[in-house]
Amino acid sequence: MFLQQLINGLVLGSTYALIALGYTMVYGIIELINFAHGEIYMFGAFVGMYLVTVFKVPFVIAFLLAMVLASLLGVTVEFLAYRPLRRSSRLAALISAIGASIFLQNLALLVMGPRPYTFPSPFTPKVYKTSLVTISRVEIIILVISFLLMIGLTFLIQKTKIGKAMRATAQDKDAASLMGINIDLVITVTFAVGSALGAAAGVMVGIYFRTVTPMMGLMPGLKGFVAAVLGGIGSIPGAMLGGLLLGIAEVMGAAYISSQYRDAIAFAILIIVLLFKPAGLIGRFMQEKV
Amino acid sequence: MYRKKFFWVTLLVFGLILAMVTGCTQPETTTPQDGDEPDGPVAGADVVKVGMVGPLTGGAATYGISVRNGAQIAIDEANENEEIPGVTLEFISEDTEGDWSKAANAFSKLIEQNKVDVIVGAVLSSETEAGGPIAMSGKVPTISPSSTATGLTIGNPYLFRNCLSDEVQASQLAEYANVELGFEKFAILYTNNDYGVALKDAFEETAKELAEVVAVEAFMDNDENFKPQLTSIQRKDPEAIFVAGYYTEAAKIAQQALEQGLEVQFFGADGFYSPVLMEIGQDAVEGAIFTAGFHSGDESPVVQNFVNKYRQLFNEEPDMFAAQAYDAARIVIEAMKSKGTSSEQIREGLAEIKDFPGITGNTSIDEEGDTLKDVLILKVEDGVFQRLR
Amino acid sequence: MFSAYYLQIIILVGINIIMATSLNLITGFTGQLSIGHAAFMSIGAYAAALATLKLGLPFFGSLFFGALLAAFFGVLIGVPTLKLKGDYLAIATLGFGEIVRIVFLNLKITGGAVGLRGVPKNTTILWVIVAAILTIFVLNRILKSRVGRALVAVREDETAAESMGINTTYYKILAFGVGAFFAGLGGGLFSHYFQYIHPNSFGFLRSIEHLCMVVLGGLGNIWGSIIGAAALTAIPEFLRASADYRQLFYGAILVLMMRIRPEGIISGKKSRKIPPGKTSAWRGKNKFLKATR
Structure with a gap:
């Protein structure tokens, strides 16, 4: 049973990790908690579902298109709601992000209605059973795609020119700009990539749980943010680790302690971790400069 | 400097309150004119207002919107068939976001601003718990189509419900x-x-x-x-x-x-x-x-009528919330027919509902305002609901 | 003079003024971002309601009891989490808020998921006005004193404040305790007004709403919080006229308001013009008040 619960936790955690990556990337560059990220995730799921069910697009293409369209939405939100506030306090940008989140959620509710839509699974359901664990094909696919996307992102950030620019911008915006890096472009790319990852998570959760609703971004959005902080916000490997740990903590809490207190246990673990590692698991603890 | 700021703040706060008072009283002054309009369906027709409270946004929106749809069909039917002679029903719905404290605002607004005569709602039990005392002090009868909390209606003569216990x-x-x-x-x-x-x-x-x-x-x-x-x-x-x-x-x-x-x-x-x-x-x-409490496969004409209308209007199949809301609104109309259309008369009518033939089965309201209904047992067979008992 | 509906909105405005000004003490003046203010409110609400129902305390007594218990938890959460800075503190308060909500959802004595019924209706407009004025008065006295200047010093530059001999830990705990005390007071008024409480209403969305009031009104300005609280309580009620588009407009209004006045309706800083060369009106080192670039 323990091994089975561990797998349950890993699958849940890998979706949290993908959402957390979107938060952490944006945060790393402009130190903004992008509250509308949960809604981008929801949007991605809707696009994927719509393309598959209405336009009968093959799943792989629908998946990629959802990522592209979601990154366009992410960039639009950045342009309309965050860019004008770049010279204002971070809290002002946070409130603007909350407003954007409420707006997008209710726009989806008005356009799509409140009833859950079914996202038909593109894979023939198959369950692999051993004496210890059972795992379904969808779960394996989710784990594989998540890890591929995370490896791809690491490559993008470590090995490409734009990745280098991102790292430079995260370190010191003014110096980066003096070195000829187009900061606006870097921010736009960051939002695009983060939103694409969020949409990927949305589509995968959509096929896993087979439903898409306008409200689906609310809780995963919050959990993704928590996962990002748990790992150390701003750190890419931290977001992955944080997501996986949060998923496992939730599942283990529900399984071995109490399913009533599941979320409370997850948050208690978060607070305890933060007390011992005040900047998250992999975060750098920044000593204030005098 | 400090004084000046204080002055502006006070002015702004008062301005806001003033704007609120004037902004919200407008509908109040226009409604009597609506009632007096000579080109109404019947000369000197009365407008009776039916309010609805429920989560139309937020995580529980799907239930609230079903309730609104179901009640809407019942109200429209009554108006089309002129079931209550000389009376047109007006339907006003208010959102709670699924938060009971906002449900209290919605109840207050419907009762004080819109002057509704009766309310169908709220949807979630916590919303009805918060709204019940307001309905009681405003003396507006309220019937919830879906709040199942134990003992909800006890001690509140204005609160009724139409759902399975x-x-x-x-x-x-x-x-x-x-x-x-x-x-x-x-x-x-x-x-x-x-x-x-x-x-x-x-x-x-x-x-x-x-x-x-x-x-x-x-x-x-x-x-x-x-x-x-x-x-x-x-x-x-x-x-x-x-x-x-x-x-x-x-x-x-x-x-x-x-x-x-x-x-x-x-x-x-x-x-x-x-x-x-x-x-x-x-x-x-x-x-x-x-x-x-409801089975859409039921052959009876009332059930088929409701199911067809729901499909036509909202392009989907009704759920339990919609069916119970339709019946709750039908019960309100029945009460108006038997006793009259003032709030007090509706309350008396609701309290005396016995063996009402609804789409969710025969319904009686007991002395506490709770419902007694038949419980059906259904089974999913070949993708449709079949009745077992 | 007013119908019961306006009276209700005015009472809610009053309670929200207490919530927003007390949060402003923590976030606006001391610079500690808290996304768990609703938790203190719910502790006050439940404690006051239970004090009335189970202990038979008079209304004033139970309000005070609720506020004290909330302050106790404010200090309790304040002590261990003060090591945390910026967003880590924010997420810890958010976690604390969710834990409190889930505990109330599962406890027997609070009615659990059914909620707590039958709280007597003791809150009147007079109580709310008195409580709001008291809150504003006390907070103003604190802010105009040595303590207030110390709090602002903590916000502006913790290291500098420390080196000037200010015990930053003490002042941060003080801010959390006092803020939580008044949040608990607001909660007590809340439960004795609605006669019913359920943990649903004290989730992180409510904490976010309080934060919006503070930022919209203007960080570090008590009068700003009053306006922010009044505006964000009244606007959703105004928007009832727009029926199904209500929440859509609400979201858009938040974005637009921040765009028009990013420093809030009344800025906490004396000079509102951003001098050339400076990136923000805030000169201190506080992470939240600093510009993003």
Whole structure:
């Protein structure tokens, strides 16, 4: 049973990790908690579902298109709601992000209605059973795609020119700009990539749980943010680790302690971790400069 | 400097309050004119206002919007057929966002600003709990189509409801499952809200008397992942699982149980009743047995009339919320027909409803404002609901 | 003069003024971002309601009891989490808020998921006005004193404040305790007004709403919080006229308001013009008040 619960936790955690990556990337560059990220995730799921069910697009293409369209939405939100506030306090940008989140959620509710839509699974359901664990094909696919996307992102950030620019911008915006890096472009790319990852998570959760609703971004959005902080916000490997740990903590809490207190246990673990590692698991603890 | 700022702040606050008063009183002054309009359907027609309160946005929006749709059909029918001579019904709905304290605002607004004569609502039990005292002090009768909390209507002569009692349906189902179907080992999976907890308590009590309950696990509203709970339940090896929750979660639970190789009989309550259950659950919910107050396969003309209209207007199948809201509004109209259209008359009429032939079965209202209804038992067979009892 | 509906809105405005000004003490003046203010409110609400129902305390007594218990938890959460900075503190308060909500959802004595019924209706407009004025008065006295200047010093530059001999830990705990005390007071008024409480209303969305009031009104300005509280309580009620588009407009209004006045309706800083060369009106080192670039 323990091994089975561990797998349950890993699958849940890998979706949290993908959402957390979107938060952490944006945060790393402009130190903004992008509250509308949960809604981008929801949007991605809707696009994927719509393309598959209405336009009968093959799943792989629908998946990629959802990522592209979601990154366009992410960039639009950045342009309309965050860019004008770049010279204002971070809290002002946070409130603007909350407003954007409420707006997008209710726009989806008005356009799509409140009833859950079914996202038909593109894979023939198959369950692999051993004496210890059972795992379904969808779960394996989710784990594989998540890890591929995370490896791809690491490559993008470590090995490409734009990745280098991102790292430079995260370190010191003014110096980066003096070195000829187009900061606006870097921010736009960051939002695009983060939103694409969020949409990927949305589509995968959509096929896993087979439903898409306008409200689906609310809780995963919050959990993704928590996962990002748990790992150390701003750190890419931290977001992955944080997501996986949060998923496992939730599942283990529900399984071995109490399913009533599941979320409370997850948050208690978060607070305890933060007390011992005040900047998250992999975060750098920044000593204030005098 | 400081004084000046204080002055501006005070001015702004008063300005806001003033704007609110003037802004909101406008509809009040226009309504009497509406009533006096000579070109109304009947000369000197009265407008009777029916309010509706429920979550139209937020996580519970799907239930609130179903309730609004169901009640809307009943109101439109009454107006079309001029069921109450010389009276036009006006329908006003207010959003609660699923938050009971905002439900209190919605109740207040409908009663004080719109001067509604009767309210259909609220939807969630917590909303009705918060709205009940306001309805009582405003002397506006209120009938909830779906708030199942135990003892909700006690001590409030203005509060009624039209839904199956959680205790009655859960204990009847437990008895049916054990006595008629012979199940001996149950597990319970419940939503941690008022609805789920009440069902769980009642089912557990009866099931423990008759048979065995091997596992009880909880989940939260709008959860998607039930694997941890199901894995725990699987280890206890039950014969049947009673899911105390709504259709979206129930379908996902059945789905995930199947994936995990947990092949058991599923039982549920009236929260299962929606076509969405089969849409999401597909093969996994096949054979699920649950209690309900409504069955769209019923041949009776009233049921077919409602189902057809709902499909036409809203382009989807009605669920349990819509059916109960339709009946709640029909019961209000019935009360108006028997006693009159003032709030006090509607209240008297509601209190005397006996054997009302609704689409959710024969309905009587008892002295506490609670309903007595027949409990149907339905089963999913070949993707449609079939009546077992 | 007013119908019961306006009276209700005015009472809610009053309670929200207490919530927003007390949060402003923590976030606006001391610079500690808290997304768990609703938790203190719910502790006050439940404690006051239970004090009335189970202990039979008079209304004033139970309000005070609720506020004290909330302050106790404010200090309790304040002590261990003060090591945390910026967003880590914010997420810890958010976690604390969710834990409190889930505990109330599962406890027997609070009615659990069914909620707590039958709280007597003791809150009147007079109580709310008195409580709001008292809150504003006390907070103003604190802010105008040595303590207030110390709090602002903590916000502006913790290291500098420390080196000037200010015990930053003490002042942060003080801010959390006092803020939580008044949040608990607001909660007590809340439960004795609605006669019913359920944990649903004290989730993180409510904490976010309080934060919006503070930022919209203007960080570090008590009068700003009053306006922010009044505006964000009244606007959703105004928007009832727009029926189904209500929440859509609400979201858009938040974005637009921040765009028009990013420093809030009344800025906490004396000079509102951003001098050339400076990136923000805030000169201190506080992470939240600093510009993003």
